[in-house]
Amino acid sequence: MGKMSYEQNMRRQIQDFGFAIETIRRRLDEGIDNRTKVEAMAQIDLLEHRRDDVRHKLDDLESRPDGAMTDVRAELEQEWNDLLQDFEERLGALP
Numbered sequence: 001m002g003k004m005s006y007e008q009n010m011r012r013q014i015q016d017f018g019f020a021i022e023t024i025r026r027r028l029d030e031g032i033d034n035r036t037k038v039e040a041m042a043q044i045d046l047l048e049h050r051r052d053d054v055r056h057k058l059d060d061l062e063s064r065p066d067g068a069m070t071d072v073r074a075e076l077e078q079e080w081n082d083l084l085q086d087f088e089e090r091l092g093a094l095p
Contacts, residue, residue: 003066006073010058013080017051017087024091032094043090050083 021044028037054076061072 003061003069006069007058007062010054010076010080014051014055014058017084020087021048021051024094027094036094040091040094047083047087047090050079050086054079054083 024040024044028040032040057072057076057079061069061076064072
């Protein structure tokens with residue numbers, strides 16, 4: 001996958017992640033007890049911060065030459081996969 005395709009794919013995944021977060025926020029407004037809601041919102045804040053870090057690294061990738069892509073890409077993919085796993089562990093069990 002070329003650099004441009006990779007960047008577009010990652011941006012689409014980041015956008016989809018944002019949609020998933022918004023879906024959970026709406027579910028939290030639908031009658032979940034306050035304690036669970038507060039805990040979930042704290043987890044969402046953490047996950048959004050990490051998502052923004054990935055987005056910033058992706059932005060940095062744009063300005064780098066194609067030859068530097070391999071190292072940054074490996075780091076991005078590791079952070080992204082960790083973020084998705086944490087998302088499932090932290091928020092996947094919400095009612």
